[in-house]
Amino acid sequence: MKDYRINTKCVQSGYRPSNGEPRQIPIIQSTTFKYDTSEAMGKLFDLEASGYFYSRLQNPTCDMVAAKIADLEGGSAGMLTSSGQAANFFALFNICENGSHIVASSTIYGGTFNLIAVTMAKMGIEVTFVSPDASEEELDAAFKENTRAMFGESIANPALTVLDIEKFARVAHAHNVPLIVDNTFPTPVHLRPIEWGADIVTHSTTKYMDGHGSAIGGAIVDSGNFDWMAYGDRYKGLTTPDESYHGITYAEKFGQGGAFITKCTAQLMRDFGCSQSPQSAYLLNLGLESLHVRMKRHFKNGLGVAEYLKDNDKVENVSFPHLKSDKYYDLAMKYMPKGGCGVVSFEIKGGRKAAEKFMKNLKLIAIETHVADARTCCLNPATSTHRQLTDEQLAEAGIPAGLIRISCGLEDKDDLIEDLSQAFESI
Numbered sequence: 001m002k003d004y005r006i007n008t009k010c011v012q013s014g015y016r017p018s019n020g021e022p023r024q025i026p027i028i029q030s031t032t033f034k035y036d037t038s039e040a041m042g043k044l045f046d047l048e049a050s051g052y053f054y055s056r057l058q059n060p061t062c063d064m065v066a067a068k069i070a071d072l073e074g075g076s077a078g079m080l081t082s083s084g085q086a087a088n089f090f091a092l093f094n095i096c097e098n099g100s101h102i103v104a105s106s107t108i109y110g111g112t113f114n115l116i117a118v119t120m121a122k123m124g125i126e127v128t129f130v131s132p133d134a135s136e137e138e139l140d141a142a143f144k145e146n147t148r149a150m151f152g153e154s155i156a157n158p159a160l161t162v163l164d165i166e167k168f169a170r171v172a173h174a175h176n177v178p179l180i181v182d183n184t185f186p187t188p189v190h191l192r193p194i195e196w197g198a199d200i201v202t203h204s205t206t207k208y209m210d211g212h213g214s215a216i217g218g219a220i221v222d223s224g225n226f227d228w229m230a231y232g233d234r235y236k237g238l239t240t241p242d243e244s245y246h247g248i249t250y251a252e253k254f255g256q257g258g259a260f261i262t263k264c265t266a267q268l269m270r271d272f273g274c275s276q277s278p279q280s281a282y283l284l285n286l287g288l289e290s291l292h293v294r295m296k297r298h299f300k301n302g303l304g305v306a307e308y309l310k311d312n313d314k315v316e317n318v319s320f321p322h323l324k325s326d327k328y329y330d331l332a333m334k335y336m337p338k339g340g341c342g343v344v345s346f347e348i349k350g351g352r353k354a355a356e357k358f359m360k361n362l363k364l365i366a367i368e369t370h371v372a373d374a375r376t377c378c379l380n381p382a383t384s385t386h387r388q389l390t391d392e393q394l395a396e397a398g399i400p401a402g403l404i405r406i407s408c409g410l411e412d413k414d415d416l417i418e419d420l421s422q423a424f425e426s427i
């Protein structure tokens, strides 16, 4: 559906029923698929014919939803994974191996930071973290001979830094390395990293794409723009025969637009099995059908709450990229002129104690370890996810004890502000 606008793609991409077929995406709740001859099935195993044989690798429901997300991002191919963690791991591990090196933004999501810094390190893959604000020269200096991927988040969770995608892509490409961008927070409704030079885009679909807190999931989209063959000796997994898969050379057989996702499916999904269930993919698609409508409201509520907090004398400071006073305002306007996401963070005066009291008094806004849900929720890292740290350790980690993150949902903005306001009165 390349010719339609993003709003139409959210509703209709990925599945166009023919005459008499179901209007809604069918949930193909089947682990396996039946064939009349061994020869027909053999062709699928050899990747000679396209079709389904086992849902760990591919499932029609999941593929329809993956096709919609690929279309939304403007990519050449896409796939779903069981979670955002699996999506980021697969996107990196598809082109990295023991002895490789990654350059990653330091403000990425804690789970991804740990994945790269701790778990992938155990696999012999090293990383250099760079500030998202680093100059082109500083980024340049982080690259090594064995660097195989550069990674960042378009809007970081929860740091709310905005990635200068053009700058990161320019440096990555100067080193013949692809840029991978986790685009979970703005979603393709507000930002499409491929249009700015990103090569691979990942998502935790658990967040805005699902949008209702109902299913964990992830997605990977390939732009089809990175020429693996041109740097064949660095990306041997794509450019030389895969002996574990009948000697197929992915970049030759599936071309620049299909190689990355086909290898990721045939190899990593086969071996690690982080597949999304058809039932979850169905729920994800329901979320996607209204993504364009919901993102507008999430953003509007986020901006309204951020503006309210900015003028509140019990608040030390507020982070929201689209707030004029924010450090990232210019980048936000460049990459997301129509809006970003609904996540706001602020530091309450009075630290941990004030934060605890304030949150206890919220009536509508719930305390949750989640973001990007239809229902507004908030979290104070000092008294929850980071409660083992002292105030000094928190300050070192760049998380003040009074920091509160609010993920604005789809409720009426005025009700959210009234709830915040009455909770402020309690302190």
Ligand SMILES: *Cc1c(COP(=O)(O)O)cnc(C)c1O
Pocket (backbone or CB within 6 Å): 083, 084, 085, 086, 088, 109, 111, 112, 153, 156, 157, 182, 184, 185, 203, 204, 205, 206, 207, 216, 217, 218
């Ligand atoms: C939540 C999140 C992830 C991890 O996704 P899960 O679906 O929870 O595995 C990765 N990246 C970002 C930016 C996220 O917000």
